[in-house]
Amino acid sequence: MVAPGPASGLLVLVAESFLRQHSAEILTLTLEHLWLTGSALLFAAALGIPLGILLTRYGGLARPVLTVANIIQTIPSLALFGFLLPLPWLGERASRIAIVALTGYALLPILRNTYVGIRGVEPAVVDVAHALGMTGFQRLCKVELPLAASVILAGLRTATVTAVGIATIAAAVGAGGLGEFIFRGVASVDNRLVLAGAIPAALLALGADTLLGWLESRCKVPGPDRR
Amino acid sequence: MTEAAPLPRPTLREACEVHHLAAAIEFAGVSLQLPDGRSLLENITLALEAGTVTALLGRSGSGKTTLLRMVNRLAVPTSGTVRVHGDDVAGKSVVQLRRGMGYVIQDTGLFPHMTVARNVTMVPELAGRSRRGFAEQVRQLLTAVGLEPSRFSQRYPHQLSGGQRQRVGLARALAAEPPILLMDEPFGALDPLTRAEMQDMLRGLLARLRDRGEAKTVLLVTHDLDEAMYLADRIVLLAEGRVEANLAPGDFLHAREHAVAEYVCAFHRGERRVGAS
Numbered sequence: 001m002v003a004p005g006p007a008s009g010l011l012v013l014v015a016e017s018f019l020r021q022h023s024a025e026i027l028t029l030t031l032e033h034l035w036l037t038g039s040a041l042l043f044a045a046a047l048g049i050p051l052g053i054l055l056t057r058y059g060g061l062a063r064p065v066l067t068v069a070n071i072i073q074t075i076p077s078l079a080l081f082g083f084l085l086p087l088p089w090l091g092e093r094a095s096r097i098a099i100v101a102l103t104g105y106a107l108l109p110i111l112r113n114t115y116v117g118i119r120g121v122e123p124a125v126v127d128v129a130h131a132l133g134m135t136g137f138q139r140l141c142k143v144e145l146p147l148a149a150s151v152i153l154a155g156l157r158t159a160t161v162t163a164v165g166i167a168t169i170a171a172a173v174g175a176g177g178l179g180e181f182i183f184r185g186v187a188s189v190d191n192r193l194v195l196a197g198a199i200p201a202a203l204l205a206l207g208a209d210t211l212l213g214w215l216e217s218r219c220k221v222p223g224p225d226r227r
Numbered sequence: 228m229t230e231a232a233p234l235p236r237p238t239l240r241e242a243c244e245v246h247h248l249a250a251a252i253e254f255a256g257v258s259l260q261l262p263d264g265r266s267l268l269e270n271i272t273l274a275l276e277a278g279t280v281t282a283l284l285g286r287s288g289s290g291k292t293t294l295l296r297m298v299n300r301l302a303v304p305t306s307g308t309v310r311v312h313g314d315d316v317a318g319k320s321v322v323q324l325r326r327g328m329g330y331v332i333q334d335t336g337l338f339p340h341m342t343v344a345r346n347v348t349m350v351p352e353l354a355g356r357s358r359r360g361f362a363e364q365v366r367q368l369l370t371a372v373g374l375e376p377s378r379f380s381q382r383y384p385h386q387l388s389g390g391q392r393q394r395v396g397l398a399r400a401l402a403a404e405p406p407i408l409l410m411d412e413p414f415g416a417l418d419p420l421t422r423a424e425m426q427d428m429l430r431g432l433l434a435r436l437r438d439r440g441e442a443k444t445v446l447l448v449t450h451d452l453d454e455a456m457y458l459a460d461r462i463v464l465l466a467e468g469r470v471e472a473n474l475a476p477g478d479f480l481h482a483r484e485h486a487v488a489e490y491v492c493a494f495h496r497g498e499r500r501v502g503a504s
């Protein structure tokens with residue numbers, strides 16, 4: 001039998017000294033990471049939700065627009081960062097590139113879920129909204145958005161988790177964020193550095209996922225099948 | 228006082244215009260060609276007198292719902308005109324047109340994310356009326372359709388039985404005090420006992436409104452001949468895209484027209500079989 005005592009004690013010691021040494025940097029990079037993903041999500045939502053609504057009004061646009069968003073989604077992230085690098089205004093600041101690229105990745109789930117969520121509202125309910133004399137805007141605000149809210153939030157949640165993950169790659173073009181640690185750790189074969197980037201990133205994703213999941217369940221339409 | 232001059236006899240045209248005024252809803256040569264070329268409605272001409280209940284009968288797929296939806300422009304005829312209180316509906320703002328008539332459908336017509344109270348006051352809310360009077364209005368409307376306000380106003384639609392939901396749907400349709408009610412198989416999904424209660428409630432409600440001088444013009448689509456006989460002043464039978472009959476309930480049962488006789492024969496078959504054996 002191996003006594004766990006001394007070995008794990010040493011590990012804790014090592015971790016502690018590492019943390020003490022790097023705590024300021026962990027905090028800065030976490031905040032940077034939050035800033036990158038947060039602003040990208042804000043842009044993606046500001047673009048994706050209205051665009052998704054527009055697609056429900058002009059059905060013919062849905063296929064081409066969703067296809068484009070799908071294609072953006074399939075570009076390998078490192079390649080997308082690379083493509084954006086030589087662009088004039090964007091290329092000047094790495095964080096701009098990162099935010100634009102992350103917005104692109106976050107767009108599809110938000111756009112798709114907005115479109116699908118609104119299209120999925122029961123036709124009889126939409127019909128009654130028309131029959132009661134709702135204007136298009138009233139129907140959107142009073143019926144379609146509330147009934148699609150949980151689906152739209154689910155899209156936001158997917159987008160957030162994706163963006164938090166992909167943002168670690170933004171460090172490759174010098175945009176900062178927790179990817180800094182990961183890239184440095186890989187370069188210097190130091191797993192402590194890799195973990196110092198990966199663990200906070202995972203916690204961020206988990207936290208955002210939980211928060212949005214809770215919001216999503218709050219937005220569920222009251223009904224017998226409520227979970 | 229001078230002696231009143233005798234009223235001039237109205238010309239035929241004037242008489243027709245007077246008739247127009249009395250017709251709350253009027254279909255004039257209304258046809259609907261489906262995209263596949265099939266003709267669903269063919270040259271329908273029909274006038275619903277103000278303050279009366281007209282039941283619209285016919286096979287499934289005969290175009291009853293479509294005809295009803297032409298009144299509030301949820302459907303648009305390919306030719307012909309639909310007039311409401313003498314005005315062509317095509318020339319009106321759809322929003323105003325629709326807020327001016329109640330609409331009740333078979334099922335799921337309530338907004339699932341809103342309480343009964345908010346569902347009921349939706350049309351006044353849309354019109355931007357002050358919410359201050361809403362509580363009192365909810366109380367009156369729910370009482371009118373036989374629901375106790377204190378028990379039901381804060382419930383959600385899924386917490387109601389089918390009959391209660393239809394009562395709320397009717398209360399909502401009445402909220403803006405529209406002169407016209409469009410009802411598409413409102414009780415179609417209910418069991419016979421609940422349906423009978425609903426028919427009594429509706430009949431009583433319409434009679435009370437009539438006594439108050441607020442008679443509603445009702446277009447009621449139904450598959451239930453008995454319901455039509457119980458509630459309607461006129462029964463219209465739609466078949467093959469045409470109006471096959473437009474009769475008072477008393478005449479409908481004994482009409483000779485093939486389509487009507489066939490329709491009537493489709494009812495009470497069990498009764499006849501048991502009676503015959």
Ligand SMILES: Nc1ncnc2c1ncn2[C@@H]1O[C@H](COP(=O)(O)OP(=O)(O)O)[C@@H](O)[C@H]1O
Pocket residue numbers: 261262267285286287288289290291292293294
């Ligand atoms: N705008 C339309 N386009 C295509 N088909 C239609 C349209 N309107 C009605 N129909 C068809 O007409 C038929 C009859 O419709 P409906 O008015 O609902 O009949 P009913 O209420 O008598 O059962 C249905 O089969 C429906 O598919």
Ligand SMILES: [Mg+2]
Pocket residue numbers: 291292293411
């Ligand atoms: Mg129908």
